[in-house]
Amino acid sequence: MATKTNPFTFLQQVRSEVGKVSWPTRRETMISTIMVFVMVAFAAAFFFVADQLLGFLVGYVMSAGR
Template sequence: MAKTNPVEFFQQVRAEARKVTWPTRRETLITTAMVFVMVVLASLFFLVADQILSFVIAQVLQIGR
């Protein structure tokens, strides 16, 4: 593996950094909003699933009494 000197390395890093396409402000806001929406939906799903499982387990445990 060929070694590159530090100057050449940083030139290559800068060249690669110029190729990066950054999202626009609008894209960032939309993506952030979608993440929050999905977090809320997942939270509601797991809340409902937990309540259902708690109810079912409580019913099963009461059968033995």
Template sequence: MAKTNPVQFVQQTRAEIGKIVWPGRREVVLTTVMVFLLAIVAATFFFFVDLIIRTGLTEVLAYF
């Protein structure tokens, strides 16, 4: 494996950092809102799945 000169390494690192595209404020806010909404949807879904399974098991166990 070829070793890179420290000066070249710093130059390459600065060049790569220059390629970074930072998201704008609107994109960050929109993405954050979407994450929270999907978390609420997932929590609601799993709440109802758990409720159905718990109710079913309670009925089955009460039968015996």
């Protein structure tokens, strides 16, 4: 079982660990954000086209039985 740490010691440890984090620069954050938006746009376009194609194919198959 883990030992309990008092809140003051815990906050000191948290501050020490946060100091070790390598934070991204503003430029890196902007590039990553733009890349996320680009990939979301590509995924949305892909799924839109796939949905339209599958809808057309299902409609074609369903109408062929008439």
